[in-house]
């Protein structure tokens with residue numbers, strides 16, 4: 340555990356990236372390994388990874404008693420990696436081949452011009468990944484099909500000036516009359532399955548409001564605020580330049596490193612254990628608490644919701660690992676006042692998720708279950724916004740495909756998540 344904690348604040352790995360003709364980073368021949376925490380020191384391990392120019396995919400996933408680190412090793416370093424004799428398993432033989440299997444981004448043809456304005460867009464949206472602009476169009480089309488009970492919203496702007504867009508849905512009580520359910524997708528740019536999943540949940544709420552009394556009950560009880568892509572700059576960058584990008588695209592004076600981890604930037608328990616002060620690190624927390632434009636935007640919206648009718652449920656959607664994580668991330672011993680209820684709700688939500696395909700999710704407080712996080716969203720929303728439930732969910736899978744989840748898993752992942760949410764909305 341000591342090893343795991345110390346690794347979280349490591350300096351960035353030096354990475355020499357190759358680009359293809361379109362300017363995309365090439366991952367052909369990169370092999371992904373899960374390294375079980377080696378017995379040597381963190382500094383030694385860091386030096387080893389740096390010498391390999393390995394990509395740090397998920398250096399902090401894993402139970403505290405079985406810490407492991409997922410790294411992508413470039414082809415030219417594979418022989419050196421073997422010589423290190425680390426305890427490891429191969430997750431992927433060729434990351435580039437996995438990315439190729441993800442397929443080109445599909446084209447979304449908005450049907451709103453072709454059919455009646457009230458028609459829902461097609462579910463074929465969930466058969467492939469799409470460009471960021473198509474996500475905006477799809478959201479707009481969903482909203483048009485439910486125009487008297489929804490509106491498009493924005494939560495400030497990204498560093499590069501994009502609106503952070505979302506949708507607000509309500510039921511029979513009218514707009515802004517109920518406690519909020521507040522969802523964030525894709526705060527980490529490479530976690531593409533998360534925006535698709537929250538869009539599917541949005542779709543199901545809209546599609547079934549009129550004819551399903553259970554779903555009607557959800558919208559009649561809560562105002563839903565759903566932001567599928569809260570890190571639009573990073574998301575676009577994963578589609579134009581580097582599929583493995585995680586952070587935002589913020590530049591800062593005094594460093595050539597780009598990007599701050601928006602989910603280590605929340606102004607609550609910001610400078611504790613579980614974030615990095617190093618600008619090149621994947622968990623770089625920023626110069627000051629809350630100093631990313633994206634955090635300012637989504638935090639301001641959450642603050643407003645908290646002040647208005649309160650936040651019943653907040654979920655920050657992530658991948659990968661298959662976890663439902665309750666507070667806290669900043670401390671492994673602090674407990675929320677409704678811990679027992681959170682435990683039973685998250686366990687039963689996991690059971691509901693398992694129903695369609697048997698996918699197993701692990702549940703528990705973030706720090707005790709997975710790793711320490713400082714400046715994370717669910718701690719802020721729980722303690723500052725006084726949300727009743729402030730969670731993070733890590734979607735499929737457990738490492739085989741990691742962030743590059745094949746398109747044929749978009750729909751199953753979405754369906755099982757919706758099963759979980761139906762349980763949660765009805766029982767929270």
Ligand SMILES: [Zn+2]
Pocket residue numbers: 526527530656657658
């Ligand atoms: Zn994430």
